[in-house]
Amino acid sequence: MVKKIRSLAELEKLRSEIIARRDPKRKIITVCASTGCSALGARKVIESLKEEVKKRGLCGQVGIKEDEVEIKETGCLGFCELGPRVIVYPGEVPYFRVKPEDVSKIVSETVVKGKIVEHLRYADPVTGEKAWKLGDIPFYKHQLRLLLKNNALINPKKIEDYIALGGYKALGKVLFQMAPEQVMREIKKSNLRGRGGGGFPTGRKWETTRNAPGEPKYVIVNCDEGDPGAFMDRSLMEGNPHSVLEGLIIGSYAIGANEGFVYVREEYPLAVENITTAIKQAEDYGLLGGNIMDSGFNFGIKVHRGAGAFVSGESSALMAAIEGKVGEPRPKYIHTAVKGLWERPSCLNNVETWANVPLIILNGADWFRDIGTKNSSGTKIFSLVGKVNNTGLVEVPMGITLRDLIFKIGGGIRDGKKFKAVQTGGPSGGFIPEKYLDLLIDFDELTKVGSMMGSGGVIVMDEDTCIVDVTRYYIDFLSKESCGKCVPCREGLRQILSILNRICSGLSEEEDFKNLEDLSELLKEASLCALGTTAANPVVTSLTHFRGEYEAHIREKRCPAKACRALVAHYIQPEKCQACMACSRSCPVDAITGDKDTVHVIDQEKCIKCGACYEECQFNAIEKISPPTPPPPRYGIKVTRKKKRE
Amino acid sequence: MVRGISLKIDGKEIKAREGMTILQAAKAKGIEIPTLCYDEQLKPYGACRLCTVEIVKGGRRRLVASCVYPAGEGLEVETNNKKVRKIRRLILELLLPLLPPPSDTVTGPIETLAEKYGVKKSRFKAEPTNCILCGHCVRYCIEVKKANAICFIGRGTERQIAFVPELAPNHCLACRECFSLCPTSKMVDSVEGIWGVCSLSIPISEKIKGKH
Ligand SMILES: Cc1cc2nc3c(=O)[nH]c(=O)nc-3n(C[C@H](O)[C@H](O)[C@H](O)COP(=O)(O)O)c2cc1C
Ligand code: SF4
Ligand code: SF4
Ligand code: FES
Numbered sequence: 001m002v003k004k005i006r007s008l009a010e011l012e013k014l015r016s017e018i019i020a021r022r023d024p025k026r027k028i029i030t031v032c033a034s035t036g037c038s039a040l041g042a043r044k045v046i047e048s049l050k051e052e053v054k055k056r057g058l059c060g061q062v063g064i065k066e067d068e069v070e071i072k073e074t075g076c077l078g079f080c081e082l083g084p085r086v087i088v089y090p091g092e093v094p095y096f097r098v099k100p101e102d103v104s105k106i107v108s109e110t111v112v113k114g115k116i117v118e119h120l121r122y123a124d125p126v127t128g129e130k131a132w133k134l135g136d137i138p139f140y141k142h143q144l145r146l147l148l149k150n151n152a153l154i155n156p157k158k159i160e161d162y163i164a165l166g167g168y169k170a171l172g173k174v175l176f177q178m179a180p181e182q183v184m185r186e187i188k189k190s191n192l193r194g195r196g197g198g199g200f201p202t203g204r205k206w207e208t209t210r211n212a213p214g215e216p217k218y219v220i221v222n223c224d225e226g227d228p229g230a231f232m233d234r235s236l237m238e239g240n241p242h243s244v245l246e247g248l249i250i251g252s253y254a255i256g257a258n259e260g261f262v263y264v265r266e267e268y269p270l271a272v273e274n275i276t277t278a279i280k281q282a283e284d285y286g287l288l289g290g291n292i293m294d295s296g297f298n299f300g301i302k303v304h305r306g307a308g309a310f311v312s313g314e315s316s317a318l319m320a321a322i323e324g325k326v327g328e329p330r331p332k333y334i335h336t337a338v339k340g341l342w343e344r345p346s347c348l349n350n351v352e353t354w355a356n357v358p359l360i361i362l363n364g365a366d367w368f369r370d371i372g373t374k375n376s377s378g379t380k381i382f383s384l385v386g387k388v389n390n391t392g393l394v395e396v397p398m399g400i401t402l403r404d405l406i407f408k409i410g411g412g413i414r415d416g417k418k419f420k421a422v423q424t425g426g427p428s429g430g431f432i433p434e435k436y437l438d439l440l441i442d443f444d445e446l447t448k449v450g451s452m453m454g455s456g457g458v459i460v461m462d463e464d465t466c467i468v469d470v471t472r473y474y475i476d477f478l479s480k481e482s483c484g485k486c487v488p489c490r491e492g493l494r495q496i497l498s499i500l501n502r503i504c505s506g507l508s509e510e511e512d513f514k515n516l517e518d519l520s521e522l523l524k525e526a527s528l529c530a531l532g533t534t535a536a537n538p539v540v541t542s543l544t545h546f547r548g549e550y551e552a553h554i555r556e557k558r559c560p561a562k563a564c565r566a567l568v569a570h571y572i573q574p575e576k577c578q579a580c581m582a583c584s585r586s587c588p589v590d591a592i593t594g595d596k597d598t599v600h601v602i603d604q605e606k607c608i609k610c611g612a613c614y615e616e617c618q619f620n621a622i623e624k625i626s627p628p629t630p631p632p633p634r635y636g637i638k639v640t641r642k643k644k645r646e
Numbered sequence: 647m648v649r650g651i652s653l654k655i656d657g658k659e660i661k662a663r664e665g666m667t668i669l670q671a672a673k674a675k676g677i678e679i680p681t682l683c684y685d686e687q688l689k690p691y692g693a694c695r696l697c698t699v700e701i702v703k704g705g706r707r708r709l710v711a712s713c714v715y716p717a718g719e720g721l722e723v724e725t726n727n728k729k730v731r732k733i734r735r736l737i738l739e740l741l742l743p744l745l746p747p748p749s750d751t752v753t754g755p756i757e758t759l760a761e762k763y764g765v766k767k768s769r770f771k772a773e774p775t776n777c778i779l780c781g782h783c784v785r786y787c788i789e790v791k792k793a794n795a796i797c798f799i800g801r802g803t804e805r806q807i808a809f810v811p812e813l814a815p816n817h818c819l820a821c822r823e824c825f826s827l828c829p830t831s832k833m834v835d836s837v838e839g840i841w842g843v844c845s846l847s848i849p850i851s852e853k854i855k856g857k858h
Pocket of ligand 1: 315
């Protein structure tokens with residue numbers, strides 16, 4: 001049992017004690033143990049590291065001084081596709097895709113001698129440039145990791161790690177040196193806006209809840225994170241849960257709430273585990289619960305696990321779920337900040353929003369406003385995915401351009417292909433075409449071009465992506481993930497999906513332009529909640545910026561990206577075929593005929609357009625043709641041998 | 647004491663009581679707004695959106711569902727302008743495909759409204775589930791009868807109503823009170839179905855448990 005902290009001075013004393021227990025020369029091997037790296041085998045790497053370090057006698061003694069080498073199991077480090085991730089300190093030497101067999105070299109060279117293991121050293125996939133330190137890697141060089149940086153330095157299951165880095169200092173400052181109104185003013189002045197999607201000014205929301213009549217008041221963390229492919233909130237909850245808690249406690253003090261909820265989707269078991277542990281440890285130290293730090297302020301938190309549905313992240317749906325009701329939105333012409341959980345004033349903020357609060361309190365509102373743009377201060381975490389060379393979680397200052405995000409941090413488009421569009425804001429965000437690549441990333445700028453910040457999904461698409469087809473994918477997702485309560489959203493999405501299906505199958509008519517436009521307007525104007533009012537964004541932006549692609553599908557029955565199966569035929573070009581037979585062997589329905597030295601031919605009647613042959617042919621002899629009208633088949637042609645002439 | 651409020655609906659000055667919705671305030675003064683999921687006995691639900699009206703507040707125009715939007719001091723409401731009618735026509739065009747193919751003998755409230763708004767035929771694909779998910783049956787059973795014998799299952803376009811197998815056999819055949827609230831013939835059609843649905847009981851009851 002630890003001793004409860006009963007003043008600011010005691011907190012500082014504890015901090016110095018923790019730091020004093022640690023040998024400053026101590027080496028740290030950071031291994032990401034979050035969901036992403038675990039799926040890639042991080043556990044085995046951790047076990048091997050422990051064994052290796054023990055074998056060399058570098059740890060094992062439990063005394064006043066901690067071990068000479070510490071293996072720190074941390075949260076997400078960001079460059080997730082290259083996991084399992086390891087960083088060795090001092091030196092910040094990064095290793096990627098670490099396998100258990102790499103471990104002994106990493107320990108003997110880097111940990112013991114401070115040298116880099118050459119054959120494991122990071123090389124840029126495009127330029128081939130090698131890097132020594134984490135900060136030298138282009139993916140990291142252009143980021144500003146204020147919220148995520150501590151993920152590499154903290155074992156999320158140890159509150160002491162957080163305290164050692166200045167944790168709960170902001171809480172102490174607030175409780176003993178600031179009145180609630182002052183805290184509110186500071187957050188308002190900082191211009192912090194909600195990271196959960198809407199970008200609503202956080203300070204104003206807090207004030208609304210504070211001033212709303214009714215007791216008790218509640219504060220809530222939204223960790224539903226229903227966007228497919230997004231995991232910024234998970235990474236904070238798994239990697240640095242105390243930063244979220246500290247923000248929440250500060251908020252509760254400013255708002256005058258004594259009860260809080262953390263809503264986490266059930267699909268995030270590690271986030272649930274880490275936040276639950278964090279709550280327990282904070283309570284043990286007296287940083288949470290009754291009479292926090294002997295200041296007289298009381299605040300308790302409950303964790304609520306929700307069945308993760310996309311729509312459950314909407315504020316009124318989320319609150320209904322916490323109340324034990326079906327998690328579907330209700331009309332909220334009176335804001336949840338005024339009448340929320342059990343009809344009481346309730347302030348709901350996103351995980352990342354809460355995590356910003358301690359930083360603002362410690363560094364000041366002016367510091368925060370100096371980062372970013374006039375209307376969007378601070379940093380934003382994005383999950384950068386799709387057809388870029390480097391994917392993963394990135395944190396950048398607001399106001400960085402889309403171009404820098406995609407080309408400097410993301411390393412440009414994969415396989416030297418051409419950029420086509422970037423979709424921001426999750427499934428109901430919009431597509432942004434090349435001409436807006438120099439747009440500054442900021443809440444208002446993204447909205448101006450028909451997209452949105454959303455919670456921070458960034459999906460990059462290349463020339464092989466059919467915009468109509470991806471639009472259909474998002475509409476399909478939304479039509480299944482909406483709650484289905486109101487007519488415009490449920491029936492509107494059902495019909496939009498059916499129209500898009502027709503377009504992709506070549507069965508559409510000219511009227512479908514107007515049908516799509518009318519339905520989009522209906523969704524935007526008349527839906528009950530923000531899922532419905534934003535759901536048409538992919539349709540509207542693709543119709544605006546990529547209308548030609550719709551025209552090709554509708555008028556010419558042609559898919560320019562050659563992605564819509566029904567509109568594509570596979571055809572073997574006689575002058576290129578070398579009769580290697582790879583294609584006929586790969587075809588699952590035996591649609592390809594041909595003999596030795598004879599050009600192969602695809603029977604279009606039999607072909608199911610799976611593309612197996614296209615992938616298999618080494619001579620690029622197979623071509624995709626759209627509209628699907630290949631030249632008539634000619635059997636028995638002899639192959640033209642190209643190689644021999646050389 | 648309940649405070650009085652004055653607002654303007656379709657150009658007329660109207661007095662209302664605090665706590666009233668736009669729909670109630672309009673109705674009290676004989677101004678008609680079409681509704682489908684509204685029922686005086688039930689809590690307003692705001693799902694069909696047919697009662698959409700345009701409001702002007704602080705100089706900004708916006709469409710809202712009048713059955714849930716609170717009447718407020720100084721509010722200006724237009725219940726039947728061009729924009730509102732366009733939205734209603736579209737909603738009706740989305741509802742018609744849910745009904746079984748039109749017959750000359752039966753016309754329910756949806757067909758009547760469609761005719762009134764000049765919607766002869768819908769442009770959209772038929773999906774004749776015969777249920778518009780207005781929730782009259784479900785809400786009546788929960789709020790008035792307190793029997794919870796019928797509920798929603800599924801979400802998004804898969805949402806549907808289902809009898810609760812453990813409860814429906816004991817309640818529904820004898821009660822049938824929700825049947826007359828149904829704007830389609832779904833309820834009447836499902837009388838025989840109740841037993842049928844109940845015999846498929848297990849998967850549905852599992853789903854329901856998952857929801858609560
Ligand atoms: C369909 C839908 C899904 C949402 N999902 C989330 C979510 O997963 N996480 C989140 O923080 N906010 C989500 N939101 C936004 C919330 O309703 C709410 O605005 C937000 O949590 C407020 O926090 P903030 O002001 O810090 O952004 C969603 C909204 C809608 C309409
Ligand atoms: S807009 Fe969609 S998600 Fe929102 S209430 Fe209507 S049906 Fe449900
Ligand atoms: S069965 Fe009838 S009353 Fe029940 S939800 Fe469907 S349309 Fe409404
Ligand atoms: S009557 Fe208002 S939404 Fe249905």
